[in-house]
Amino acid sequence: MQNGITLNQFLIDEQRRLGGTDSDLPALVNDIVVACKIISNGVSQGALAGVLGGLGTENVQGEAQKKLDVISNDVMIEAGKRGGYVASMASEEMDEILPATPQGKYLLLFDPLDGSSNIDVNISVGTIFSILRCPEGVANPATADFMQPGTKQVCAGYALYGPSTMFVITTGHGVNGFTLDRNIGEFVLTHPNMTIPEDTREFAINASNTRFWEAPVKRYIDECLAGKEGARKADFNMRWVASMVAEVHRILTRGGIFMYPIDSKTKEKGGRLRLMYEANPMSFIVEQAGGASSTGRQRILEVQPTGTHQRIAVILGSKNEVERVVSYHKEG
Ligand code: AHG
Ligand code: MN
Ligand code: MN
Numbered sequence: 001m002q003n004g005i006t007l008n009q010f011l012i013d014e015q016r017r018l019g020g021t022d023s024d025l026p027a028l029v030n031d032i033v034v035a036c037k038i039i040s041n042g043v044s045q046g047a048l049a050g051v052l053g054g055l056g057t058e059n060v061q062g063e064a065q066k067k068l069d070v071i072s073n074d075v076m077i078e079a080g081k082r083g084g085y086v087a088s089m090a091s092e093e094m095d096e097i098l099p100a101t102p103q104g105k106y107l108l109l110f111d112p113l114d115g116s117s118n119i120d121v122n123i124s125v126g127t128i129f130s131i132l133r134c135p136e137g138v139a140n141p142a143t144a145d146f147m148q149p150g151t152k153q154v155c156a157g158y159a160l161y162g163p164s165t166m167f168v169i170t171t172g173h174g175v176n177g178f179t180l181d182r183n184i185g186e187f188v189l190t191h192p193n194m195t196i197p198e199d200t201r202e203f204a205i206n207a208s209n210t211r212f213w214e215a216p217v218k219r220y221i222d223e224c225l226a227g228k229e230g231a232r233k234a235d236f237n238m239r240w241v242a243s244m245v246a247e248v249h250r251i252l253t254r255g256g257i258f259m260y261p262i263d264s265k266t267k268e269k270g271g272r273l274r275l276m277y278e279a280n281p282m283s284f285i286v287e288q289a290g291g292a293s294s295t296g297r298q299r300i301l302e303v304q305p306t307g308t309h310q311r312i313a314v315i316l317g318s319k320n321e322v323e324r325v326v327s328y329h330k331e332g
Contacts, residue, residue, distance in 0.1 A: 004188035007033055007167060007178045014171065022154060024105055025171065028085040028131065029155065032108075033187060035079035036127050036159035036167060039072045039113070040180065043125060043161040052120050060095040060309060061274075068119050069093055072112035072127060080108045087134040088141045090308040092277055097146065097308060102139045106154070107132040107146055109277040109308070114158075115243025124162040126245025130281040131155040146276070146308055150301035156281035158245045168194070168252065170288040175252065196291035197255035200318035202237045204247050205259045212263035216296060216328035244273065248282050248316070252289055257321040261296060262313035270311040271295075275303060279314050292322035296329040 005013075011026035042051050057065045073093040080086040080100050087104035090097045092111045100108075111128040118125050132148050134141050157169035165180035167187045177191030203224055210218070224236035239256070241247055247258045260272045273279050283293035283300040293300045293316035303312060315325050 004181075004190070007169070007187040007189070010176065010178075010189055011169075011171075014173065018173065022171070024083075024085045025131070025155060027083050028106060028108075029157070029169065031079040031082045031085075032076070032129055032157075033167060035075045036165075037180065037185070038075050039068075039127055040159065040161050040165040042068060042071055043119070044165075046122065059093050061092070065093065066113070066116045066119050068125075069113045069116050076110050076112045076127070076129075087139070088146075090143075090146055090276065092274060092309070097141075097143050099140060105134055107134050107141060109146070109281075111274070111277045114245045114278065115241070118241070118243050124160060124241065124243050124246040126161060126243060126249075127159045128245060128277055128281050129157055130277055130284070143308060147305045149304055150275075150280035150283055153280060153284050153301075156284040158248070158281065158285070160245050160249050162246065162249075166191075166249070168249065168285065170285050172284075172288065175285055175289040177252070191253075194252045194289050196251055196286065196289045196318055198290070198319045200251075200255040200257060200321055201234055202239060202254075202256040203259070203321075204239045204241075204250075204256060205261075206240055206242070207238075209263055209265065212265040213261060214263065214296075216325065216331070217259065217261045217263075219328050220325050244278055244282065248286065251286070251291065251317045255318045257315070257317035257325070259316075259325070260314045266311070271313040272311060273314050275300070275305055275310045275312040276308055279312050282314075283316060286316045290319065291317050292319045293317075294322055294326050296326060 055065045080089045084101040086100040086106050086108045088097050088099050090109045109130040115125040135145050155171045160166045168177045175194040178187035179190040181188050223231045227235040262271045266272050279300050286293045295313040
């Protein structure tokens with residue numbers, strides 16, 4: 001029997017080792033962990049629990065809401081309210097920010113269920129979260145207080161509801177992955193110090209958007225597709241799960257590049273993915289694992305947000321490939 005370290009123990013040890021002012025962080029993360037266990041349970045029960053299918057409603061972004069989107073959102077809200085650590089929350093599924101505990105030290109942002117078009121077809125989905133500090137002296141934060149660039153995140157992570165349920169987290173000191181041991185009900189450290197190989201021969205992009213792409217992205221993908229006979233002199237492989245959590249997890253495990261670039265279809269909105277609860281937490285994790293993350297023109301973590309639901313272009317993963325795509329943008 002393996003006597004592994006649990007996520008809670010790991011975070012407490014990490015805080016002790018590092019000292020600093022975030023002694024409440026393990027307790028807040030633990031509340032999020034409990035929420036993810038509950039969501040994991042709902043996801044794995046699927047049709048047995050009657051949680052599949054749509055609700056017939058739309059979120060603020062005009063996307064159809066699944067039952068599990070709303071259930072997961074409620075569970076995450078409970079987590080944010082539980083310990084009194086969170087002053088206010090923002091979620092993909094809520095139009096406005098939701099005040100929690102006045103004087104709470106943190107702001108919590110989340111995508112309660114990512115990849116939710118996959119729920120009904122029994123393919124991996126996940127939960128993404130990002131934690132910011134509530135600005136000093138602000139007891140009841142407003143939306144403006146959330147407008148902090150991704151570099152200000154104190155913690156980010158995701159739960160992946162796949163063949164096994166995993167929890168991957170960074171507090172800015174590397175990335176560690178934990179697997180849910182259902183026998184003891186705990187996430188156990190199984191993937192210490194996750195790192196992304198600098199090079200890759202695997203890309204992920206929704207190729208049905210090819211005709212909308214900008215020239216630098218088209219050039220990069222064309223070169224990948226040309227394989228050994230082309231400029232790259234190597235054959236490339238392609239994957240597309242349509243769950244950002246699953247794509248990022250694959251990249252953390254074996255490398256790769258993931259792109260949801262700006263294109264003529266999404267240009268007006270700024271992109272497809274959301275900056276504050278998708279791109280920023282994932283970029284923090286990817287950079288902490290030695291990868292890179294960019295819009296093609298700017299490091300994502302340095303983008304100054306203008307709205308909680310703001311969208312952004314995302315190009316992340318193995319460093320050398322991301323840098324190549326960025327260089328193609330510079331060349332125009
Ligand atoms: P969500 O389910 O939270 O709305 O996010 C889905 C996102 C992301 O996870 C995925 O990479 C992308 O949308 C899939 O987009 P396509 O539908 O274009 O494949
Ligand atoms: Mn999402
Ligand atoms: Mn979602």
